[in-house]
Each structure stands twice: as C-alpha cells, then as structure tokens.
Amino acid sequence: MRATAMDIYRLLPKTNCAKCGEASCMAFATKLSEKEADVSLCTQMTDKERDKLQEVLAPAVREVLIGTGENAITIGGDEVLYRYELTYYNPTSLVIEVSDDLSDEEFEDKVKKVDEFEFERTGEKLKLNAIAIRNKSGSTEKFTQAVNKLKDSRLPLILCSFDTDSMEAALKIVGDKRPLIYAATENNLGTMASLALEYDCPLTLFVPHDLEKMKELSWALRSKGVKNIVLDPGTFVKGGTGDTLDEFRMIRRLAVEKKDPDFRFPIMGVPAIYWLFGKENDVVKGIRESITAAKLMNSYADILIIHGTEMWELIPVLTLRQSLYTDPRKPQAVDAGLYEFGKLDENSPIIVTTNFALTYYTVEGDLKSGKANCYLLVVDTGGRAVDVSIAGNQFTGKAVAELIKEVGIEDKVTHRKLIIPGLGAPVSGEIEDDTGWEVMVGPRDSSEVPDFLGKLAEEASK
Amino acid sequence: MDKMTQLLKLLEKTDSIEINEFRMDFDELELQIVPAVQQAIKKSQKQREKEMLEAIKFVPPIDSYPGEVAEVQLGAGKRKSVYLGGQKALYRFEEPQPNPPVVTFDVFDIPMPGLPRPIREHFEDVMEHPGEWAKKAVKEFGANMVTIHLIGTGPKVMDKTPREAAQDIEEVLQAVNVPLVIGASGDPKKDPIILEAAAQAAEDERCLLASANLDLDYKRIARAAINHNHAVLSWSITDVNMQKTLNRYLMKEGLNAEDIVMDPTTCALGYGIEFSIDVTTRTRLAALKGDKDLQMPMSSGTTNAWGSREAWMKNENWGPTEYRGPIWETITGLTMMLCGVDIFMMLHPASVKILTEIGNTFTKEYMTSDLPDVSEWITQLEN
Ligand code: B12
Ligand code: SF4
Numbered sequence: 026m027r028a029t030a031m032d033i034y035r036l037l038p039k040t041n042c043a044k045c046g047e048a049s050c051m052a053f054a055t056k057l058s059e060k061e062a063d064v065s066l067c068t069q070m071t072d073k074e075r076d077k078l079q080e081v082l083a084p085a086v087r088e089v090l091i092g093t094g095e096n097a098i099t100i101g102g103d104e105v106l107y108r109y110e111l112t113y114y115n116p117t118s119l120v121i122e123v124s125d126d127l128s129d130e131e132f133e134d135k136v137k138k139v140d141e142f143e144f145e146r147t148g149e150k151l152k153l154n155a156i157a158i159r160n161k162s163g164s165t166e167k168f169t170q171a172v173n174k175l176k177d178s179r180l181p182l183i184l185c186s187f188d189t190d191s192m193e194a195a196l197k198i199v200g201d202k203r204p205l206i207y208a209a210t211e212n213n214l215g216t217m218a219s220l221a222l223e224y225d226c227p228l229t230l231f232v233p234h235d236l237e238k239m240k241e242l243s244w245a246l247r248s249k250g251v252k253n254i255v256l257d258p259g260t261f262v263k264g265g266t267g268d269t270l271d272e273f274r275m276i277r278r279l280a281v282e283k284k285d286p287d288f289r290f291p292i293m294g295v296p297a298i299y300w301l302f303g304k305e306n307d308v309v310k311g312i313r314e315s316i317t318a319a320k321l322m323n324s325y326a327d328i329l330i331i332h333g334t335e336m337w338e339l340i341p342v343l344t345l346r347q348s349l350y351t352d353p354r355k356p357q358a359v360d361a362g363l364y365e366f367g368k369l370d371e372n373s374p375i376i377v378t379t380n381f382a383l384t385y386y387t388v389e390g391d392l393k394s395g396k397a398n399c400y401l402l403v404v405d406t407g408g409r410a411v412d413v414s415i416a417g418n419q420f421t422g423k424a425v426a427e428l429i430k431e432v433g434i435e436d437k438v439t440h441r442k443l444i445i446p447g448l449g450a451p452v453s454g455e456i457e458d459d460t461g462w463e464v465m466v467g468p469r470d471s472s473e474v475p476d477f478l479g480k481l482a483e484e485a486s487k
Numbered sequence: 488m489d490k491m492t493q494l495l496k497l498l499e500k501t502d503s504i505e506i507n508e509f510r511m512d513f514d515e516l517e518l519q520i521v522p523a524v525q526q527a528i529k530k531s532q533k534q535r536e537k538e539m540l541e542a543i544k545f546v547p548p549i550d551s552y553p554g555e556v557a558e559v560q561l562g563a564g565k566r567k568s569v570y571l572g573g574q575k576a577l578y579r580f581e582e583p584q585p586n587p588p589v590v591t592f593d594v595f596d597i598p599m600p601g602l603p604r605p606i607r608e609h610f611e612d613v614m615e616h617p618g619e620w621a622k623k624a625v626k627e628f629g630a631n632m633v634t635i636h637l638i639g640t641g642p643k644v645m646d647k648t649p650r651e652a653a654q655d656i657e658e659v660l661q662a663v664n665v666p667l668v669i670g671a672s673g674d675p676k677k678d679p680i681i682l683e684a685a686a687q688a689a690e691d692e693r694c695l696l697a698s699a700n701l702d703l704d705y706k707r708i709a710r711a712a713i714n715h716n717h718a719v720l721s722w723s724i725t726d727v728n729m730q731k732t733l734n735r736y737l738m739k740e741g742l743n744a745e746d747i748v749m750d751p752t753t754c755a756l757g758y759g760i761e762f763s764i765d766v767t768t769r770t771r772l773a774a775l776k777g778d779k780d781l782q783m784p785m786s787s788g789t790t791n792a793w794g795s796r797e798a799w800m801k802n803e804n805w806g807p808t809e810y811r812g813p814i815w816e817t818i819t820g821l822t823m824m825l826c827g828v829d830i831f832m833m834l835h836p837a838s839v840k841i842l843t844e845i846g847n848t849f850t851k852e853y854m855t856s857d858l859p860d861v862s863e864w865i866t867q868l869e870n
Contacts, residue, residue: 107772109765124870131870146757163866185865210862233861237545244543265858267848270825271580278548287543298864312814316841319818323825332868337806340797341814344757345822351761383758387796410759472800 092181101291124161125171147386160186200224233259243287294321297332357382358408363432367398395475422459554777557744562666563693572784588846591632592624618662634668641672649684675703686711698722709740771827784829792819
C-alpha cells in the first residue's frame with residue numbers, strides 16, 4: 026500500500042519550522058503523499074532520516090530516468106494496478122528503432138521523421154520520446170558509426186546490442202548522455218552490469234518468456250548494485266499474446282501488491298517484433314504493430330520500441346496514451362470565458378461551446394484551420410462535453426446568461442445573436458429566454474462551423 | 488543456558504553478530520569454541536543460501552476470488568449456441584476463462600447510407616436485405632453472432648411497424664444459424680413494443696434483446712424475454728451504480744444473472760475511453776469480489792469508434808481512413824476486452840478478425856502455447 030500522509034509525518038522532524046515552504050510538517054507530509062513536493066525541501070533531516078523517508082515514499086514501481094537535459098524521460102513510478110484507484114504516472118515512452126544497417130540517407134530520414142513527429146490533440150502536442158539504435162549488422166564498427174551520428178541527438182537513446190564489446194564502444198561515445206542499455210541477458214549479465222555501473226546508465230534485463238529466470242537475474246543485478254533496471258519479458262504476438270499479457274500483468278501485480286523488489290521496475294514491450302513474424306504486407310504489419318502497442322500499453326508497458334513511423338499507425342497509440350494517463354481525479358477542462366478568432370468587429374458572430382478540453386480544442390482546431398472570424402463563448406460545464414452537460418443540466422440558459430454579463434460581450438458587438446452547437450438544440454429555447462438573445466442552432470459537428478459562418482456572412486451581405 | 492548455546496542460538500537467527508567485550512581463555516577457545524563456531528558459521532551459510540533461494544523463488548501472484556461471473560447462453564434449439572462469461576478469476580494465469588470473448592457483426596434492417604465507406608464497400612451488394620447481409624457476415628467474415636439493428640422502426644426513420652420488425656427478424660433467423668442480438672432504434676417509447684414483437688417472432692431461439700435501460704419500460708422487455716426465452720442487455724451510461732440499480736430491477740422482474748448481459752457503455756478511443764476503462768474494470772472486480780448485482784458478462788458497443796474524427800475524417804497528414812477506421816475500432820474493442828468485456832458489437836471485418844484472434848488466447852492455460860524464439864530480434868528484424 027502507498028504511504029499515507031500520516032506514515033510520512035511520522036518520519037518528519039515535527040518542528041513545524043516552515044523552512045520547506047509549508048506551514049507545518051503535516052502540510053508538507055500531505056504534499057509529499059500527493060507527489061506534489063520533493064523530500065529535499067525539508068532541510069531539517071539527516072541523510073539517514075532522509076533515506077528512510079525516500080524508501081517509504083518510493084513508488085511501487087521504481088522510476089527510471091533515461092537521457093539528460095530537458096528531453097530526458099522518466100518511466101515507471103506507478104502505485105496502483107487500476108487507474109481509477111489513483112492515476113497512472115509517467116506516460117508510456119514511445120521509442121522508434123533505427124537500424125545501424127541503413128544507408129546514410131535512410132538513417133537520416135528515419136531519425137528526422139522521429140525527431141519532427143508531432144500530432145496535436147486537445148491542445149496537447151503528442152510526440153515520440155526516444156530513438157533506439159539497433160545493432161542489426163552485428164558489427165561493432167557499424168554500431169559505433171550509427172551511434173556517432175546520434176551523438177548530439179535531442180532525443181534520449183536506447184542502445185540495442187547483446188554484444189558487450191559493441192555496447193562498450195557505444196558507451197564510450199554517448200555514455201555520458203545516460204542512454205538505456207539494451208540488454209543484459211543470461212549470457213552477458215556480468216559485463217553489462219559492470220558497464221551500467223561504470224557509466225551510470227539504466228539497464229534493461231531481457232529474459233523472454235521465463236519469469237522464474239527473470240527474477241533470479243534481476244536479483245543478481247541488484248546484488249551487483251545496479252539500481253536502474255527495466256524489465257523486458259519478451260513480446261509475443263498472435264498465439265503468444267496470452268502469455269505476454271500474463272507476464273506483463275504478473276510482473277506488475279508482484280510489484281504493486283507483493284512489493285517484490287525484483288519486479289518493482291518499469292516494463293518494456295517491443296511491438297517492433299511483429300515485423301519478424303507477419304507474412305503480410307507492410308500496411309497490415311503496421312496495423313498489427315499499432316494494435317500490439319495498444320495491447321501492451323493497456324497492460325502496463327512503460328516503454329515501447331516500435332518499428333513503423335506512419336502517422337496512421339502512431340496516432341491511435343498516442344491517443345490511447347493520452348487517455349490512459351489523464352488524471353481521473355481532475356476534470357479535463359479549459360477556462361470558461363470569451364475567446365477570439367481571426368479578424369473581429371462589432372458585427373462578428375458569437376458561437377457557444379462548453380469547457381470540456383476535448384470539446385474546446387476540437388472546436389478551436391476547426392475554427393483555426395477553417396480561418397473563421399468569430400467570438401467563441403466557452404461555458405463552464407465542469408469540463409463536460411455538449412450532450413453530456415445537457416443531459417446533466419450544466420449547459421443551461423442561466424449559465425450562458427451569466428457568462429454574457431461576465432465577459433462584457435454586449436459592449437463588443439452591436440447584434441444580439443448566438444450560435445449554439447447542433448447538439449445544443451434542446452436548450453435553445455431556454456437560452457433565448459434567459460439571455461434575451463436570439464439563438465440559432467448550428468451544425469452538429471464543429472468542422473462545419475467555418476463554412477456555416479461563411480454562408481451566413483454571404484447572406485448578410487446580400 | 489551456557490555461553491556456547493547462547494552464542495549458537497544467536498547465530499541461528501542472524502547472519503552476523505557483533506560481539507562486544509567478549510573474553511575467553513585461549514584454551515577454551517581452542518578446544519570448544521572454534522569447532523563450534525565453525526559449525527555455526529557453516530550452518531548460517533547454509534541458512535543464508537536457503538534464504539537466498541527463497542528470496543529469488545518465483546511464485547505467480549494468484550489471487551482468490553469469492554465471486555464469479557454468470558454464464559449466459561445465447562442461441563438455442565437448432566441455433567449454434569454461444570456462451571458468454573463464466574470467469575472465476577481476473578486473469579488467465581490464475582484460471583483461463585471458460586469461454587472466449589465473441590464478436591457480433593452489425594447488420595441493419597435498412598440500407599444505412601451513413602455507414603463509413605470502408606464498411607459499406609464490404610456489404611454494398613447485400614444492404615437491401617438483412618438476411619443476405621447477415622449471411623455474408625457469417626459465411627465470408629466468420630461472425631460468431633449477428634446483431635440485427637431495427638433502426639427502421641424509429642419514428643423519424645421509417646417508422647416500421649412491430650409486424651414489419653418481426654418479419655425482418657424472421658428473415659435473418661432463416662438466413663443464418665448463429666445466435667442473434669436484436670437491437671431496436673433507440674426510441675424510448677417504441678423500443679419496448681418492437682422488442683416484444685421481435686422476441687415473439689424469435690420464440691425459444693435465445694436472442695439478446697438490446698436494450699433495457701432506466702429511461703424506458705424495461706419491465707415490458709424483461710417480460711418479453713422471460714415469456715419467449717431470451718436474454719436482456721442491460722444498458723447504463725458509464726455509471727456503476729446506475730448499472731447495479733437496473734440489474735436489480737431486471738432481476739426483480741424474474742430474470743436471473745444467467746439471462747442478463749451488461750453494457751456499461753463504450754466511449755471510443757480518444758472520446759472518453761478512460762471512463763469506460765474505469766467503469767468496466769470496477770464492474771468486473773466487483774463481480775469477482777462477490778457483488779451479486781454485477782455478476783453478469785459485459786458487452787461493448789465497439790462501433791462507437793466509427794464516430795471518432797480520427798476514424799472517418801479526411802486529412803492528408805493522418806493517412807488513409809481505410810487504415811485509421813479499422814485500427815480505431817480494433818483498439819477501442821481491444822481495450823475493453825482487456826478490461827474483461829465478453830461480447831463486442833462491431834462493423835469492420837478486419838477489426839473482427841484481429842479481435843477474435845486475440846480473444847481466443849484467453850481460454851488457454853499459461854505456458855501451453857508454442858512460442859517462437861525472439862531472443863535474436865535485434866539482428867533478425869529487417870530494416
Ligand atoms: C464520454 C461521455 C461521458 C463522460 C463525460 C465526459 C465529459 N467530460 O464530458 C461521463 C462518463 C462522465 C458521462 C456522463 C454522463 N453521460 Co455521457 N457520454 C459520453 C460520450 C460517450 C462522449 C461525449 C464526448 O466526449 N463527445 C466528444 C465531444 C468533443 O463532443 P461535443 O462536446 O458534443 O462536441 C462536438 C459537437 O457538439 C460540436 N460542437 C461543439 N461545440 C460546438 C459549437 C458550435 C457552434 C457548433 C455548431 C458545434 C459544436 O462539435 C464537436 C466535435 O464533433 C457520449 C456519447 C457520444 N456522443 O458518443 C455520452 C452521452 C453524451 N452521455 C449521455 C448521458 C445520458 C450521460 C449521463 C447523464 C449519464 C449518467 N451517468 O447519469 C452523465 C451526465 C453527467 C453530467 N453531465 O453530470 C448521453 C446523452 C443523451 C442525451 N443526448 O440526452 C450520451 C449521448 C450517451 C447516450 N447515447 O445516451 N458521459
Ligand atoms: S522543513 Fe521539515 S521540519 Fe520544517 S516544517 Fe517543513 S517538514 Fe517540518
């Protein structure tokens with residue numbers, strides 16, 4: 026179980042000196058339990074006391090840092106098995122693999138694609154997080170050449186080779202950038218562990234389909250002093266799906282419920298493996314890889330290595346990540362109020378929507394891409410979509426009337442007309458009554474709004 | 488106890504001991520202690536080894552569950568039966584589920600011009616006849632079940648009569664021998680009447696009547712199911728308490744857990760799927776913990792996924808909708824499947840195929856499938 030504020034309070038100095046910025050030790054303990062403060066802010070503890078507290082505060086799944094600087098990624102950190110119990114922490118990192126056997130041009134192209142990849146959704150720019158350099162050639166020379174090309178990569182790196190000489194050579198080049206080493210196996214464990222310690226880099230432990238052995242080797246790594254471990258139990262697809270799901274879930278359950286120190290680490294999945302077995306064409310493989318990624322992300326994967334870079338393949342994976350990692354304790358809302366789009370004057374139309382983040386950003390995106398000129402009145406529905414808030418009585422005539430007064434739109438336009446969403450039709454009468462404004466029901470989908478406004482303007486000018 | 492036994496006792500429990508101000512004659516040490524200590528140390532080393540082996544022993548984290556999910560039979564008589572639910576554990580490694588999740592193909596009583604193009608192109612030739620449509624779904628795309636949506640009965644659609652609805656049901660029953668889900672149009676006044684007529688037309692075939700909810704005359708639907716031997720889909724909107732209430736009401740009408748399937752609502756990927764994940768997970772955990780009001784299999788209206796922009800909207804940067812649509816539907820369904828859902832209402836043949844393939848692994852024992860060797864993936868994967 027996670028430490029409560031009381032458990033934490035017991036380990037604090039209890040002097041209420043307020044040096045941490047909180048009024049009391051109890052307040053600080055509460056912040057710590059919510060993960061909203063850092064232990065180091067309390068300056069009144071000895072190192073030993075702090076270590077003890079850190080241990081109590083350590084999440085069920087240890088956090089592992091990969092890379093350095095502002096693009097470094099943290100994986101792991103989860104406390105619960107099911108997101109509704111609290112929330113999941115540290116969204117799954119998506120890593121694209123690049124082979125060391127590509128031509129210079131292909132290599133550069135792929136890296137550039139990964140680096141520049143971006144998909145905007147509900148106001149958030151969704152991106153890829155790291156590059157895995159894969160020692161496909163088996164040659165140390167080619168591997169180091171590839172690694173050299175990414176010496177100054179903005180994105181963190183995963184070094185993929187089972188050959189310890191290749192790994193050491195690569196670490197000589199980028200070892201100070203805290204790449205993730207992939208991977209220690211039964212055959213190379215000792216050397217990989219030494220390299221991880223020498224360069225202070227996190228280390229993946231790859232033990233396909235054998236949790237018994239995985240536990241043994243994780244224990245061995247820990248006793249050698251390796252602290253930052255990532256577990257890869259192997260990714261199996263098609264008929265092997267069931268076994269892989271079992272293994273991912275067992276690892277996470279052992280970490281969260283049993284606090285088994287050998288399994289309290291982030292889990293890695295490798296959807297790229299689909300490309301090994303599928304005999305289908307590239308499109309089908311891309312589709313299946315995307316689905317494999319979704320499957321593993323739904324089953325606790327903290328980091329995924331992917332082969333494909335097509336937009337249609339990655340959009341669903343990024344969207345799933347965004348959904349899984351929203352915090353169930355907080356409504357996803359934007360500020361209510363008046364927003365402006367394009368060129369405006371006293372005749373500009375006013376359209377109405379709700380403050381659910383998904384709704385707002387969808388509408389915003391449509392208005393921008395359609396180059397619409399209008400005011401957007403965003404009603405506080407407690408972060409609920411249009412039809413949800415109508416069903417729940419948060420999108421009401423009264424709410425709109427109050428907002429009109431609050432934002433002072435009456436002084437900005439000379440007309441008295443509102444355009445509401447198509448789904449808002451059931452409350453159109455109510456809004457007219459409460460605001461005294463004329464209400465027009467717009468199209469159902471906001472993608473049609475720019476055209477709709479265009480036609481209105483045309484009619485008005487006739 | 489003499490000093491010796493005390494010392495040995497201490498060594499038994501600990502890996503190391505600190506001996507402060509411990510004095511002894513040399514002779515005594517020589518004669519008695521050295522061999523004894525040596526023996527003790529040997530013993531503690533063995534002990535330590537044992538402890539170490541204990542520490543690295545892998546024990547699968549199997550939980551025990553006081554409750555279980557009811558098994559619902561769909562399809563009876565000459566119809567091929569399909570069984571839903573029956574889980575006694577959450578995960579396969581604890582106990583494989585007795586029945587694989589099933590997919591039911593959507594078929595409509597009207598041609599449905601609004602269906603997305605990637606789906607229309609598979610069924611264009613049969614859309615005038617629900618019977619032919621159902622046949623194609625079963626024969627060509629391997630559907631385990633078919634859902635016939637009586638959309639045409641909607642007062643604002645074609646306002647088909649209960650009699651016409653019954654005829655459509657008969658047509659589909661004739662055409663295929665898989666079990667049916669019978670869906671109405673979503674009109675709270677008319678749905679119970681339509682479902683009653685359909686239930687009668689499908690007497691004893693054990694269909695799933697979709698759906699009862701708190702906003703309509705659910706009693707009439709429950710009665711129709713009991714009188715004509717069908718099961719009922721109990722639909723709530725992402726709300727565990729609403730689901731409990733409705734199930735309890737339905738059971739009060741005389742239905743058993745074996746006659747009910749729940750639909751806790753599937754919000755599509757990117758459109759609130761996290762709400763569905765939470766509600767579905769909580770519902771299944773409650774069932775296994777013993778909550779009698781929630782011990783029924785679950786259903787997902789996976790086709791909701793097609794309403795998502797990312798599935799249908801043209802956008803050059805996003806790539807072809809032919810790929811996006813099926814992926815969106817599959818991932819929506821797959822996510823629900825991993826939360827425990829038992830039956831999926833779906834539209835696209837490719838999505839159905841992939842989901843069925845994954846679901847079929849749920850009934851196998853852990854460690855009984857042949858797995859390929861992936862240990863050299865770094866070098867084996869093509870560029
Ligand atoms: C996710 C969801 C929820 C989530 C809430 C998510 C949220 N924060 O809003 C939860 C689980 C909490 C929920 C709860 C409820 N829900 Co609900 N929910 C949905 C669901 C699945 C998706 C809603 C969504 O996210 N839509 C996406 C957003 C972007 O759409 P949107 O806001 O409408 O915006 C679009 C358009 O309206 C338009 N648009 C927006 N602004 C503007 C502006 C202008 C000018 C124009 C022209 C167009 C326009 O363009 C946008 C993009 O397409 C829908 C079903 C569906 N629609 O698929 C049911 C649905 C809305 N829910 C429904 C119901 C009944 C409820 C509850 C009452 C049930 C309950 N449990 O009690 C509660 C109400 C809670 C409350 N309000 O207090 C019903 C509503 C039925 C009705 N119309 O009366 C629906 C339709 C499900 C159904 N089929 O029955 N729900
Ligand atoms: S700095 Fe430490 S001792 Fe002082 S109030 Fe904060 S938690 Fe308490």
